[in-house]
Amino acid sequence: MRSPRSLAVTATALAVSAVLGLSACSSTADTASDDTATAEGYPITIEHALGTTTLTEKPERVATVQWENQEVPLALGVVPVGMAAANFGDDDGDGILPWVAEKLDELGGEAPVLFDETDGIDFEAVADTNPDVILAAYSGLTQEDYDTLSEIAPVVGYPDAPWATSWRDSIKFNSMGMGMAEEGEQLVADIEQEVSDSVAEYPQLEGKATMFLTHIDPTDLSEVNFYTGFDTRGAFFEDLGLATPQSVADASEDNSFSGTVSAEQVDVFSDVDILVTYGDDETIALLQGDPLLSQVPAIKNGAIVALPDSSPLGTAANPTPLAISWVLDEYVALLAAAADKAL
The missing domain is CATH 3.40.50.1980 (Nitrogenase molybdenum iron protein domain)
Known part of the structure; x- marks a missing residue:
């Protein structure tokens, strides 16, 4: 029927x-x-x-x-x-x-x-x-x-x-x-x-392993949800001189656009230098206050870019022909500030 x-x-x-x-x-x-x-x-x-x-x-x-x-x-x-x-x-x-x-x-x-x-x-x-x-x-x-x-x-x-x-x-x-x-x-x-031209102004970005978390549920941090290298947000990192963490690359082998790892296995992301997600300062504090997630180097060091949820800036993190130019300088500057905190 x-x-x-x-x-x-x-x-x-x-x-x-x-x-x-x-x-x-x-x-x-x-x-x-x-x-x-x-x-x-x-x-x-x-x-x-x-x-x-x-x-x-x-x-x-x-x-x-x-x-x-x-x-x-x-x-x-x-x-x-x-x-x-x-x-x-x-x-x-x-x-x-x-x-x-x-x-x-x-x-x-x-x-x-x-x-x-x-x-x-x-x-x-x-x-x-x-x-x-x-x-x-x-x-x-x-x-x-x-x-x-x-x-x-x-x-x-x-x-x-x-x-x-x-x-x-x-x-x-x-x-x-x-x-x-x-x-x-x-x-x-x-x-x-x-x-x-924009990336050239921030040499500290070169090679930094960067991961994009999906929207975070503040009531449930038992899992880490992230975009893989097949998602356009993650793929754009390489255009910006950044690198895909091996942990994320391994999770991309089945051609899926996102992945999930239990918070108890979060040490798999020990190779992540910079973390990008949707949220604000409260989101960053939430991540850093969690006993398991705070073990991720990017979170521990505060090398986090929190993009305002449902905002033009957050939307533009998914690269499109006009949005790239509109958001580029601000986005790259935010990533560079996070890179300065990465060890």
Whole structure:
């Protein structure tokens, strides 16, 4: 028996297909045969984990789903016709993260439609924006989501696994989906140079083994939950000249994005120089006051970066094309201050 969500998605797909069928009939009648000639450089074929996407001409109307993907077109000077509303780190509640708002103000033009994804992809809202392409290189789309979206427009999915796309691959795949692969390559190079310049000011960061704890439950410190090297937060440490602790690397061998170790086995993290987590000074005091967790060198030495929970700074620790520049200097300075406390 199919689930209610499955039936709802199927109904939405049928409705979307009907709308698209009517518009296709109209556009076909108005299009001369000469216009079917393939534009220079097209078709473009993009292989990804959810299928193969083919673009026959450069998209003009770009829509994005899930929370990061709008940053690539914006960084390349294109305002999406629609994008997902932010539901984490949105300090003023307008559905737009501050670095995205700054770019939208800079570019001007018509404001994007904000898709409410609280309960999943809003397929009808996406279809209403009449996109030529839908970007989702960093996302958690299911195959069913992808198939339904593909009824609306060509969709660029993630290259390997859900929520695992690096900021470089996010730019690479989404820029290809816009017919702007070369511009995407230049954007990657520009960000890499910016990161390199910022990190160069803090030589004490070089090689420091750094670990990212997940959200800490102050009522239960019996387990240590952390992000592995497959999570984008942990992977970004290497861009900043930091190192992945061997203990975390060992925990990453099964390709999972997070791991858990009993507090009684916390000595496995004796190789951690710096610890990053979500929280504040109270979180740091809580960790240092725990008889087991305080044995971790980073905690014992106070080499901790506590990022305000659900804040723009905390959100930006997960590197994205626009957030990196927005948070870089502050984040690197916080890490350097922690590195000064590491032995």
